[in-house]
Amino acid sequence: MDIIKQREYPLALDVLQAMSLRLLASDRRQTAFAEEKGIVQAGFTGEQAIDYYLNFISNKSYRIFHGLRIPWKNDLYFQMDTLIITPYFIPILEVKNLSGKLYFNQLAQQLIRTKNDVEEGFPYPMTQVNRQAQQLEMYLKQSGFPPHTNHPPLVIISRPSTIISTDQPNAAFHDKVMHAENFPERLHRLEKQYPRACLTQKHLDTLSSLLLQAHEPLIPNYRKKLMVEEHELLPGVLCQQCKQLSMVRDFGWWKCIKCQQKKQRCTYPGIDGLLLINQTYYQQSAVSQFHKTAICHCSFPAVNKA
Numbered sequence: 001m002d003i004i005k006q007r008e009y010p011l012a013l014d015v016l017q018a019m020s021l022r023l024l025a026s027d028r029r030q031t032a033f034a035e036e037k038g039i040v041q042a043g044f045t046g047e048q049a050i051d052y053y054l055n056f057i058s059n060k061s062y063r064i065f066h067g068l069r070i071p072w073k074n075d076l077y078f079q080m081d082t083l084i085i086t087p088y089f090i091p092i093l094e095v096k097n098l099s100g101k102l103y104f105n106q107l108a109q110q111l112i113r114t115k116n117d118v119e120e121g122f123p124y125p126m127t128q129v130n131r132q133a134q135q136l137e138m139y140l141k142q143s144g145f146p147p148h149t150n151h152p153p154l155v156i157i158s159r160p161s162t163i164i165s166t167d168q169p170n171a172a173f174h175d176k177v178m179h180a181e182n183f184p185e186r187l188h189r190l191e192k193q194y195p196r197a198c199l200t201q202k203h204l205d206t207l208s209s210l211l212l213q214a215h216e217p218l219i220p221n222y223r224k225k226l227m228v229e230e231h232e233l234l235p236g237v238l239c240q241q242c243k244q245l246s247m248v249r250d251f252g253w254w255k256c257i258k259c260q261q262k263k264q265r266c267t268y269p270g271i272d273g274l275l276l277i278n279q280t281y282y283q284q285s286a287v288s289q290f291h292k293t294a295i296c297h298c299s300f301p302a303v304n305k306a
């Protein structure tokens with residue numbers, strides 16, 4: 001197998017970090033930021049947990065894509081945690097990193113998690129991954145690939161200690177929902193189920209390039225979600241050492257007026273954090289205005305991504 005697209009560190013964590021640093025420590029929304037960070041981090045950790053088991057794939061023609069987000073139609077996208085392209089079938093993996101006891105209510109199409117005697121409802125993962133399979137099917141059809149390729153939807157529970165239960169336990173359910181450690185065996189059975197190749201090597205090459213080109217990472221708009229107005233974001237350039245917005249230009253260097261740290265360049269969360277927060281690239285003048293405390297006798301290009 002070949003990993004064509006590696007999993008990216010979630011931009012959402014960068015955005016949340018950048019916003020959290022630009023709000024007062026006493027701001028009431030800091031708790032919401034911390035909670036969001038925990039959710040995104042758990043999702044990322046869960047997705048990484050599948051990597052070990054992917055090493056058991058011996059077929060060299062299999063191609064793995066992590067975290068694809070593909071434009072679909074009318075400004076809509078579909079996102080897949082892990083996609084495996086093979087000549088025989090194209091499984092989509094939806095990875096869930098939930099601890100506690102999971103109850104898959106197939107009748108109501110709802111997932112209920114019980115943890116520390118607290119019940120919590122979640123979107124039904126099978127609905128999510130079935131929808132992704134439909135979207136992928138339409139995407140392949142629109143892109144001229146042979147119809148009727150198989151997209152077995154798989155829900156992978158990343159924590160071995162998570163208890164899986166359901167209202168209608170049967171083999172068909174456990175063919176779709178499984179712990180990560182059971183995935184290699186499930187893949188082996190899929191290979192027996194779909195022995196006939198429906199895609200050629202040329203198809204695989206074309207599809208790989210198409211997906212890589214189409215992928216558009218999401219920069220989430222947490223400013224809108226957590227209701228932070230632009231004027232509430234604290235201005236200034238971030239010091240990497242003391243995490244204060246206290247860097248100023250000082251004879252060609254950047255100097256922190258709090259901890260005296262000196263640098264030739266200001267690094268990532270200073271400028272890029274702002275760009276991430278607003279999901280767009282500011283005009284130079286807007287950046288200068290925002291950094292009014294820092295920009296005195298220098299121009300914007302002096303601030304670079306390290």
Ligand SMILES: [Zn+2]
Binds near residue numbers: 240242246256261
């Ligand atoms: Zn400092």
